[in-house]
Amino acid sequence: MKWAIRDLLNPVATRSLLYGADPFDLEAILKKIDNVKVKSGKQIQAVWLDEWHAKIDRYSELRDKAEKEGNKISAREYAKMVTQCHYACFMINIEDLEHKTEIYKDLEESYRRYAKLCKNKIEYVEIDTKAGKIPAYIHYPDSGRKTDYPVAVTYSGIGSCKEELEMLAAPLNERGIAVITPDMPGAGAAIIHNNIKCGGKQLEAAFDGITKFIKNHSKLNEKNLANFGLCMGGGYAFRATVKNPKAKACVSLFPLLMHFASIDNIPLWMKRGKWSSYQYADDYFEGMAVLEEGTHKADFLMVYSSDDNWMTPEASKKILDKATGYKESIHIEDKPAYVSEETIMHAMPVGEQYHWVKHIAADFIAARLIGGKK
Incomplete structure (x- = not known):
């Protein structure tokens, strides 16, 4: 194969970083993708989405906990992390329009929650x-x-x-x-x-x-x-x-x-x-x-x-x-x-x-x- 798998994700990685995705989160996920044995676009897509959703679950839990405890700054920052993770998922050029719509709806909802926490x-x-x-x-x-x-x-x-x-x-x-x-x-x-x-x-x-x-x-x-x-x-x-x-x-x-x-x-x-x-x-x-x-x-x-x-x-x-x-x-x-x-x-x-x-x-x-x- 002429290019590393991660190179194929350069546009997605760039846009994700531009929107503020954590570079360490991104690198961890790219390393998981490097380990994909079968050079399948669907498998790469699945790993990308699954790994970002794992981070979404973690940051959502931290957001909710901070919000419950009245820690507004932390709640806002974790809410933004959730949105950035959803955005990284949205950047994948998914051919399944129904799936793409679901991903965008999740991004919309997470952004609404974040916006309510902003000063x-x-x-x-x-x-x-x-x-x-x-x-x-x-x-x-x-x-x-x-x-x-x-x-x-x-x-x-x-x-x-x-x-x-x-x-x-x-x-x-x-x-x-x-x-x-x-x-x-x-x-x-x-x-x-x-x-x-x-x-x-x-x-x-x-x-x-x-x-x-x-x-x-x-x-x-x-x-x-x-x-x-x-x-x-x-x-x-x-x-x-x-x-x-x-x-x-x-x-x-x-x-x-x-x-x-x-x-x-x-x-x-x-x-x-x-x-x-x-x-x-x-x-x-x-x-x-x-x-x-x-x-x-x-x-x-x-x-x-x-x-x-x-x-x-x-x-x-x-x-x-x-x-x-x-x-x-x-x-x-x-x-x-x-x-x-x-x-x-x-x-x-x-x-x-x-x-x-x-x-x-x-x-x-x-x-x-x-x-x-x-």
Whole structure:
């Protein structure tokens, strides 16, 4: 066999670490997978899920005990660990849609319990769009009792979920900014519960619905707005800014525009399979061209890498060139550690650098929305 089994899980491991899974927990599970004798995808999947569920049981018990004893900080931290373990399970590209749905429901429920234990208010909302209701959370930087909050909308791509987007929301919350984390078409509860598939028309409807939602919300300031995205979400953030001239800032971390990338670079797991096909509208690839339309004058920050094998530096710079206002770019030169020939993924470079990139991104947005330094 050309690659170690654990290398095949590089995308899953990267995303799990990015969301905060404990690296020692992850390494322990990867060692169990190394010991799999039969090179079977189903067996690897079973070991991965069983081992994470064992940790879920342990952390759930610790969460419940801490909550019962009134240890709120411990209860919150253990609740977050439970959510991170469920997320690691969700990252597996399971072909059984019923099983995938069950895993996501567990992630949803564990996240709800975690959100109730947080100091800042995390409010579940549903955003009306022409494509259907988009489930989302509003992460307030405090108790949520004020009005006129500066607001950022965060975006991620296919295979993601609003629960994962907390990692984009947290650094902005720390700087006094409210954050909306939506399940975009094809992602999370939007696809699993509301059957909103990912396609150009659905995405355009989501952008319009989110803009209207913010305009009509009594606590959010539509004139003090930024868009912030990762991976495909970086492309979404750009298009959302094009469609809403009131946005003051746009940050795109490793943005992916499907028609700027070579179709040959898009991995097979994203082009075929029951779960992948379930997420896409019938005219998915053609419809995604709408994201490339238009320009914006908002202040723009883009982060890109030469080791992003979906978007070449030249393709990334085409996005930068589309912005006509003030703009900055950061070229990541660090080589990704979680990489192999068959599994290098678009999110790897930014996933491995996000721990420091997030502060530059958050400061860029905060400077435009609140002016002061935090």
